[in-house]
Amino acid sequence: MKELLVHDAYNYYLLAAGVITLLAAVIPNVFRKKQITPPILYLIIGILIALTGRAYTDFDIMQHSDIIRRVSEFVVLVALTNAGLKIKEPFAWRTWKYSLRLLLITMPLTIVGAAYAGWWLLGLAPAAAVLFGALISPTDPVLASDLQTSRPSKKDFSKIRLGLTSEAGMNDGLAFPFTYFAIFLAAKGLDYTQWIGEWFYMEVLYKIAAGSVVGFVVGWALYKLIFKVTAESHHSVISRGILSLALTLLPYGLTEILGGYGFIAVFVAACAFSNSERKAKHMDKLHDFTEEIERIFVTFLFIIIGIYVCATIDELWNLNTILTALAVLLVIRPISGWLALQGTDLSPFEKFALSFYGIRGVGSIFYLMYAFAQTDFPNSTELIQVTAMVIVLSVLIHGLSAAAIQKKLD
Numbered sequence: 487m488k489e490l491l492v493h494d495a496y497n498y499y500l501l502a503a504g505v506i507t508l509l510a511a512v513i514p515n516v517f518r519k520k521q522i523t524p525p526i527l528y529l530i531i532g533i534l535i536a537l538t539g540r541a542y543t544d545f546d547i548m549q550h551s552d553i554i555r556r557v558s559e560f561v562v563l564v565a566l567t568n569a570g571l572k573i574k575e576p577f578a579w580r581t582w583k584y585s586l587r588l589l590l591i592t593m594p595l596t597i598v599g600a601a602y603a604g605w606w607l608l609g610l611a612p613a614a615a616v617l618f619g620a621l622i623s624p625t626d627p628v629l630a631s632d633l634q635t636s637r638p639s640k641k642d643f644s645k646i647r648l649g650l651t652s653e654a655g656m657n658d659g660l661a662f663p664f665t666y667f668a669i670f671l672a673a674k675g676l677d678y679t680q681w682i683g684e685w686f687y688m689e690v691l692y693k694i695a696a697g698s699v700v701g702f703v704v705g706w707a708l709y710k711l712i713f714k715v716t717a718e719s720h721h722s723v724i725s726r727g728i729l730s731l732a733l734t735l736l737p738y739g740l741t742e743i744l745g746g747y748g749f750i751a752v753f754v755a756a757c758a759f760s761n762s763e764r765k766a767k768h769m770d771k772l773h774d775f776t777e778e779i780e781r782i783f784v785t786f787l788f789i790i791i792g793i794y795v796c797a798t799i800d801e802l803w804n805l806n807t808i809l810t811a812l813a814v815l816l817v818i819r820p821i822s823g824w825l826a827l828q829g830t831d832l833s834p835f836e837k838f839a840l841s842f843y844g845i846r847g848v849g850s851i852f853y854l855m856y857a858f859a860q861t862d863f864p865n866s867t868e869l870i871q872v873t874a875m876v877i878v879l880s881v882l883i884h885g886l887s888a889a890a891i892q893k894k895l896d
Contacts, residue, residue, distance in 0.1 A: 525784065532790060569655040597616075599619070600618055734756075808875060
């Protein structure tokens with residue numbers, strides 16, 4: 487009997503992939519609009535796996551940083567496509583009426599506040615503190631999906647859902663210049679006068695413009711190719727799964743080759759592609775496919791985070807680390823958002839929801855691993871621990887309260 491058992495590690499990886507895919511298919515549907523959200527369950531599953539034995543927990547984050555970066559990068563890309571497809575009028579002022587305030591005011595204030603908290607409470611070096619502020623500033627397009635606007639074909643007049651969707655779509659790309667500011671600090675020194683010009687013209691102006699232009703052109707060109715050049719009879723037989731991957735990978739790859747920000751390009755491309763109410767039903771199919779792919783990788787990532795949390799609980803259970811994370815989630819982001827939304831026609835509840843639900847997640851993981859790949863950072867261990875703590879607390883705080891907010895929105 488023993489001879490029949492094949493102990494090939496590859497087979498176990500396939501088995502694990504199958505289990506993760508099954509969880510991704512079942513859990514989000516079973517727990518839709520329930521008090522507990524899927525990422526919380528994935529964290530619990532990861533913790534239970536870690537408790538079964540140390541063989542599952544003896545891994546070094548830095549040794550696997552490239553894999554973590556690539557997986558988190560792909561998850562964010564798919565989520566950005568999904569967010570862009572959801573927005574009904576992507577180039578109308580009403581879409582950006584509130585999110586622009588969150589991008590131009592709340593985001594910089596959050597970066598400054600989080601950097602100061604990291605320096606004051608954790609003793610982070612300047613470069614590490616700025617990196618912490620940058621990676622923690624964007625609202626995550628992955629975990630914020632529960633509070634985002636509806637499928638492309640469904641009408642949704644919620645200012646909160648629209649604001650969070652458009653904010654999450656753009657600010658993951660806009661966190662890049664600040665991440666590069668931290669990279670320059672670590673690599674080129676604290677005398678910013680030596681490199682501030684290069685940073686501003688390349689990392690801010692050129693790369694944002696390149697991402698925006700390339701994204702719009704690719705999204706527009708794909709729409710024309712699919713819905714104008716091909717015959718109407720072919721529209722229903724074109725694979726929506728393959729098309730959604732093309733809409734994700736083409737603008738990203740082209741923009742990265744040209745040195746721009748691919749995250750911005752992917753979101754703008756999805757917006758340009760979906761900017762037609764007559765084709766909303768087709769957009770639904772693209773949206774559904776990207777959402778399914780996103781679920782699989784989110785399941786994987788948060789099981790891994792659960793394992794990491796359980797394996798390093800002694801280090802994470804640090805008062806200053808917890809206080810820093812709580813300060814970001816309960817003080818810095820909400821106050822920054824509230825200040826940005828003053829003078830608008832939003833109700834107090836709408837201001838609170840847009841300010842408070844700046845969910846942190848997969849994007850923060852990507853930026854941390856991306857920065858570590860560019861140069862050596864001081865306080866790398868502390869950065870990993872506080873980022874993990876922010877994500878876990880965000881999943882718990884925002885996840886457990888999201889159901890009540892959704893009921894009020896519905």
